[in-house]
Amino acid sequence: MSRINLGVTGDYHVHLREGKMMELVTPTIREGGVSIAYIMPNLTPPVTTIEKVVDYKKQLQALSPKTTFLMTFYLSRDLTPELVDKAAKLGAIDGIKCYPAGVTTNSQAGVDPNDFSDFYPIFEAMERNDLVLNLHGEKPSTHNDHDHAHLDDTNVDEAIHVMNAESKFLPALEKLHKDFPNLRIVLEHCTTKAAIDMVEKINAERKPEDPIKVAATITAHHLYITIDDVAGNPINFCKPIAKLPLDRQALIKASTSGKPYFFFGSDSAPHILSNKVRNEGVCAGVYTQNNAIAYIAEIFDKYNKLDNLKKFVSDNGIGFYAIPKEKIVNHDELILVKGENIIPTLIGEGECVVQPFKPGQKLSWTVEWESK
Amino acid sequence: MSRINLGVTGDYHVHLREGKMMELVTPTIREGGVSIAYIMPNLTPPVTTIEKVVDYKKQLQALSPKTTFLMTFYLSRDLTPELVDKAAKLGAIDGIKCYPAGVTTNSQAGVDPNDFSDFYPIFEAMERNDLVLNLHGEKPSTHNDHDHAHLDDTNVDEAIHVMNAESKFLPALEKLHKDFPNLRIVLEHCTTKAAIDMVEKINAERKPEDPIKVAATITAHHLYITIDDVAGNPINFCKPIAKLPLDRQALIKASTSGKPYFFFGSDSAPHILSNKVRNEGVCAGVYTQNNAIAYIAEIFDKYNKLDNLKKFVSDNGIGFYAIPKEKIVNHDELILVKGENIIPTLIGEGECVVQPFKPGQKLSWTVEWESK
Numbered sequence: 001m002s003r004i005n006l007g008v009t010g011d012y013h014v015h016l017r018e019g020k021m022m023e024l025v026t027p028t029i030r031e032g033g034v035s036i037a038y039i040m041p042n043l044t045p046p047v048t049t050i051e052k053v054v055d056y057k058k059q060l061q062a063l064s065p066k067t068t069f070l071m072t073f074y075l076s077r078d079l080t081p082e083l084v085d086k087a088a089k090l091g092a093i094d095g096i097k098c099y100p101a102g103v104t105t106n107s108q109a110g111v112d113p114n115d116f117s118d119f120y121p122i123f124e125a126m127e128r129n130d131l132v133l134n135l136h137g138e139k140p141s142t143h144n145d146h147d148h149a150h151l152d153d154t155n156v157d158e159a160i161h162v163m164n165a166e167s168k169f170l171p172a173l174e175k176l177h178k179d180f181p182n183l184r185i186v187l188e189h190c191t192t193k194a195a196i197d198m199v200e201k202i203n204a205e206r207k208p209e210d211p212i213k214v215a216a217t218i219t220a221h222h223l224y225i226t227i228d229d230v231a232g233n234p235i236n237f238c239k240p241i242a243k244l245p246l247d248r249q250a251l252i253k254a255s256t257s258g259k260p261y262f263f264f265g266s267d268s269a270p271h272i273l274s275n276k277v278r279n280e281g282v283c284a285g286v287y288t289q290n291n292a293i294a295y296i297a298e299i300f301d302k303y304n305k306l307d308n309l310k311k312f313v314s315d316n317g318i319g320f321y322a323i324p325k326e327k328i329v330n331h332d333e334l335i336l337v338k339g340e341n342i343i344p345t346l347i348g349e350g351e352c353v354v355q356p357f358k359p360g361q362k363l364s365w366t367v368e369w370e371s372k
Numbered sequence: 373m374s375r376i377n378l379g380v381t382g383d384y385h386v387h388l389r390e391g392k393m394m395e396l397v398t399p400t401i402r403e404g405g406v407s408i409a410y411i412m413p414n415l416t417p418p419v420t421t422i423e424k425v426v427d428y429k430k431q432l433q434a435l436s437p438k439t440t441f442l443m444t445f446y447l448s449r450d451l452t453p454e455l456v457d458k459a460a461k462l463g464a465i466d467g468i469k470c471y472p473a474g475v476t477t478n479s480q481a482g483v484d485p486n487d488f489s490d491f492y493p494i495f496e497a498m499e500r501n502d503l504v505l506n507l508h509g510e511k512p513s514t515h516n517d518h519d520h521a522h523l524d525d526t527n528v529d530e531a532i533h534v535m536n537a538e539s540k541f542l543p544a545l546e547k548l549h550k551d552f553p554n555l556r557i558v559l560e561h562c563t564t565k566a567a568i569d570m571v572e573k574i575n576a577e578r579k580p581e582d583p584i585k586v587a588a589t590i591t592a593h594h595l596y597i598t599i600d601d602v603a604g605n606p607i608n609f610c611k612p613i614a615k616l617p618l619d620r621q622a623l624i625k626a627s628t629s630g631k632p633y634f635f636f637g638s639d640s641a642p643h644i645l646s647n648k649v650r651n652e653g654v655c656a657g658v659y660t661q662n663n664a665i666a667y668i669a670e671i672f673d674k675y676n677k678l679d680n681l682k683k684f685v686s687d688n689g690i691g692f693y694a695i696p697k698e699k700i701v702n703h704d705e706l707i708l709v710k711g712e713n714i715i716p717t718l719i720g721e722g723e724c725v726v727q728p729f730k731p732g733q734k735l736s737w738t739v740e741w742e743s744k
Contacts, residue, residue, distance in 0.1 A: 141600045143617035153624065159617035162600050163535065228513045228534050231602065232609050232654040241603055245515035245531035252525065279649050279727055282604040355651055 002338040005370070006310045009334045010036035010317040011292055012070075013134075013188055013217050013265025015105075015285065016060060018043055020352045025270045025289055026063040028347070033293030033313075033334050033367035036068040036323065038134075038265070041097055042106040046074035050083070050092050057092075066330035070094040070321070072134065076109045077118075081125035088129030094321065095132035095186075096122070103138045103165070104239035104284050105269065113139050113172055120179070127183040132321065134186045137173060137195065138165035138240050162241045163227070167194040177202055177214050184320070187216045189267045191240040193250035200254075203261050215320045217265025218255045220295035221286045221357050222248065234276050235355055238269065239284040255296075255312050256305035263316035266292050270354045273346065288357045291343055295357065297336050297365040309336070331372040341366045374710040377742070378682045381706045382408035382689040383664055384442075385506075385560055385589050385637025387477075387657065388432060390415055392724045397642050397661055398435040400719070405665030405685075405706050405739035408440040408695065410506075410637070413469055414478040418446030422455070422464050429464075438702035442466040442693070444506065448481045449490075453497035460501035466693065467504035467558075468494070475510045475537070476611035476656050477641065485511050485544055492551070499555040504693065506558045509545060509567065510537035510612050534613045535599070539566035549574055549586050556692070559588045561639045563612040565622035572626075575633050587692045589637025590627045592667035593658045593729050595620065606648050607727055610641065611656040627668075627684050628677035635688035638664045642726045645718065660729045663715060667729065669708050669737040681708070703744040713738045 011034040016022050029037045039060065041047035047056060053071045060069050073079060073087065075098040087093045098119075099110035111119060126133055143159045160168050173187055190196055195216065202214045225242040236242065254262045269285025276282055288295055293313055300309045314334075317323075325331075345359040383406040388394050401409045411432065413419035419428060425443045432441050445451060445459065447470040459465045470491075471482035483491060498505055515531045532540050545559055562568055571588045578585070597614040608614065626634045641657025648654055660667055665685055672681045686706075689695075697703075717731040 143598060143600075143620075153617070153621045156616075156618040156621045161598060161616055162603050163616065226515060226533060227599075228515075231534050231613055232606070232656065233652040234604070234606055234654070235651045237604050244528075244533055244535065245525070246528040248515075249525045249528045273651070277649055277651050279607045279645070279731070280605040282606065284604060359651070 001306060004306060004309065004336040006293065006334040006336055007314040008035045008318065008328060008331060009033055009293060009313045010038070011264055011266045011268070012038040012186070012317050012321070013040065013219070013267045014038060014289070015040045015042070015267070015269040017270060021270055021272070022059065023063060024348045024352055024354065025287070026060055028290040029067050030064055032290045034067070035330065035332065035334065036070065036317070036328065038070045038094070039072060041072045041074035042099065044106055046076060046106070046109050047072070048074055048076055048078040050087050050090065053087070053092050066332065068327065068329045072097045074099070074109065075111055075119060075122065079122055081121045084122060084125035084131070085129060088131055093131065095134050096126060097134040097136070099136045100138055100140055102140050103136060107136070113169060116172065116176060123176070123180050123183055127180050130184070132184045132186060134188050135173060137169040137187045139168045141165060163243065166190070166192050166240050170194060170198045173198060173214070174202070181213065183213065185214050187214070188265060189219050189222065189240060190216045190251060190254070191222050191243050192247045196250045196254045199261060212261045212320055215261040215263065216254070217263060218251050219265065219267045219286070220288045220292060222251050223255060223296070223299045224358070234282040235357070235359070236286060237282050237284055238267065238286045252299060252303060256300055256303055256308050258308035258311045260311070260316045260319055262312065263320065264296060264313045268292065272351060273353050273355050276355065286357050287354050290347060290356055291341065291363060293334065293336065293367050294341050294363045294365045298363050301364060332369040333372055335368050335370050337366050337368055338364065339366045340364070373678065376678060376681065376708040378665065378706040378708055379686040380407045380690065380700060380703060381405055381665060381685045382410070383636055383638045383640070384410040384558070384689050384693070385412065385591070385639045386410060386661070387412045387414070387639070387641040389642060393642055393644070394431065395435060396720045396724055396726065397659070398432055400662040401439050402436055404662045406439070407702065407704065407706065408442065408689070408700065410442045410466070411444060413444045413446040414471065416478055418448060418478070418481050419444070420446055420448055420450040422459050422462060425459070425464050438704065440699065440701045444469045446471070446481065447483055447491060447494065451494055453493045456494060456497035456503070457501060460503055465503065467506050468498060469506040469508070471508045472510055472512055474512050475508065479508070485541060488544065488548060495548070495552050495555055499552050502556070504556045504558060506560050507545060509541040509559050511540045513537060535615065538562070538564050538612050542566060542570045545570060545586070546574070553585065555585065557586050559586070560637060561591050561594065561612060562588045562623060562626070563594050563615050564619045568622045568626045571633060584633045584692055587633040587635065588626070589635060590623050591637065591639045592660045592664060594623050595627060595668070595671045596730070606654040607729065607731070608658060609654050609656055610639065610658045624671060624675060628672055628675055628680050630680035630683045632683070632688045632691055634684065635692065636668060636685045640664065644723060645725050645727050648727065658729050659726050662719060662728055663713065663735060665706065665708065665739050666713050666735045666737045670735050673736060704741040705744055707740050707742050709738050709740055710736065711738045712736070
């Protein structure tokens with residue numbers, strides 16, 4: 001196979017920022033082979049109003065007219081059930097993103113993942129409006145040097161750190177699903193075998209005829225790297241951090257499985273190079289948007305799973321989000337084409353330059369659009 | 373207590389490099405409060421000849437006349453038992469450093485830690501000459517993306533990665549001690565509870581009247597940081613990488629315990645700033661030399677263990693290495709003095725600048741020398 005039709009592709013976890021960065025990266029959604037993009041709300045300040053989300057979408061649409069933008073609110077105390085009802089009825093948002101406070105870029109306004117109960121009225125509103133809850137599934141670290149918490153070194157056996165922050169979050173996912181069995185939830189950017197196992201377990205308990213309520217996205221970069229590749233390579237630093245070889249293997253198995261509750265969300269998160277290459281406080285995020293589908297295809301190819309690629313990058317996401325045809329602004333289909341593809345070392349110019357994942361390395365596939 | 377006499381201090385794991393870097397950092401041994409410095413041989417090429425080690429020591433001594441330099445060979449196939457005998461008889465070296473190939477800065481010439489048997493004739497020569505074997509106790513990673521090993525993702529349950537590389541090495545330490553019960557061995561820069569437990573176990577099996585054969589050094593920076601503090605902070609990246617809160621707690625307990633088989637080895641490893649702040653291939657190493665004792669004192673103070681500080685930074689090292697008085701070139705004693713100490717953000721000038729650990733932060737102790 002040297003040409004594979006992947007249909008109307010989707011990336012269900014996309015960071016586009018604002019201003020010059022937005023202008024730079026928004027067109028790369030389509031260049032990277034993605035038709036439908038699910039947009040994260042962690043701007044400064046976070047997206048929590050109908051006015052802001054409508055305006056933001058308008059700006060994005062102008063930058064990339066053929067891209068279908070699905071928009072989100074940022075879960076915070078600024079939201080009310082009434083606002084959620086209204087936003088849903090207007091079709092302004094498709095979901096709400098939940099960030100635990102302090103775990104990643106612009107998550108300061110996030111929630112305490114040890115106790116979601118204050119947000120239960122919001123979740124009820126989401127459930128009745130059939131909005132999706134997108135979870136950044138990490139608990140905040142407890143013992144890092146930064147806050148000198150280690151000077152009180154009690155409870156180290158229970159410590160939460162970057163390596164177990166996701167697995168420690170999973171009981172909260174299970175409880176949310178139990179408390180809101182009809183709320184559709186996505187565990188975003190899974191990085192551990194434990195997360196995959198939890199999503200499998202929840203789906204195994206579902207009756208086959210029932211719709212999927214809990215799904216997971218998997219990024220491109222987490223199919224490649226482990227903690228070894230983050231150590232000493234700030235370009236590969238993101239949250240959740242890449243974990244161990246057995247975790248990566250579980251992610252590869254899940255993404256290539258064809259199972260309908262695993263689909264692509266790149267978590268492509270651009271930062272200007274000077275915020276990635278610095279002595280401390282390196283920004284968390286890996287930029288993969290401009291070759292999103294090609295990165296994924298490379299892995300599926302290596303594992304002889306290209307037959308399942310369309311499920312992962314197109315069908316499963318459209319299925320879970322139940323996206324009606326009329327909501328898709330352009331029905332061009334993506335063709336994956338065998339051919340050498342050298343990843344640029346930088347995109348952008350001047351101050352606003354971004355280094356893509358695996359700069360200068362070769363991929364074996366490119367993409368082109370077939371008009372429909 | 374606002375002044376504490378720490379006697380003739382020692383740092384049993386010091387990287388001084390060559391050329392301009394050597395000129396910059398060698399004087400900081402004494403400035404940082406260290407009298408005896410045990411020097412690592414990972415130059416380019418590695419130190420494996422008597423001529424080189426004698427010349428290197430001469431250069432260092434000229435740069436810091438009051439410092440006692442203890443010198444080492446680099447374990448490699450360039451060494452022969454005859455050379456080891458000769459170097460020992462001349463007093464040219466005090467020990468030999470063993471680097472597993474490929475795990476850290478300039479370790480390319482190192483050995484395969486899965487099979488030390490080729491080096492047994494060297495260890496026999498070391499044992500009969502009472503030289504110390506200094507182990508970098510890590511196994512090389514097996515599944516990092518760099519070498520695309522993951523494309524064959526077999527045996528991931530047995531994978532070695534930066535988080536378990538030290539604990540996976542410990543059986544090799546145990547076997548070496550069993551095969552060479554009279555060889556003095558130091559497990560350098562311990563970073564895990566597992567390593568501390570192994571050193572404790574080996575010493576628990578020793579008859580109290582017998583001399584210590586297996587000891588461990590602990591760095592300053594590993595008493596502060598965990599993997600969370602390395603993620604996103606390349607200045608804190610070193611090998612072995614900082615681990616988890618429970619590991620750090622074990623290191624703090626061991627170092628402050630006063631037990632004679634735990635002593636200070638800073639592993640201060642200077643790199644020019646541009647090799648630490650880059651997009652990939654950040655050099656492994658944390659520079660702590662210019663405040664070596666003050667970093668340690670801060671931790672002992674916070675844990676109310678200043679009474680044991682002299683053991684950790686002076687007595688235990690001199691005891692294990694059995695350093696005769698006449699070998700110490702200067703008998704000045706170090707006085708730890710309570711007082712604000714702001715860590716410089718950079719040392720050096722021009723291209724050759726180094727960023728110390730915790731740049732710009734405050735410590736509560738300074739040091740001064742009392743002439744003897």
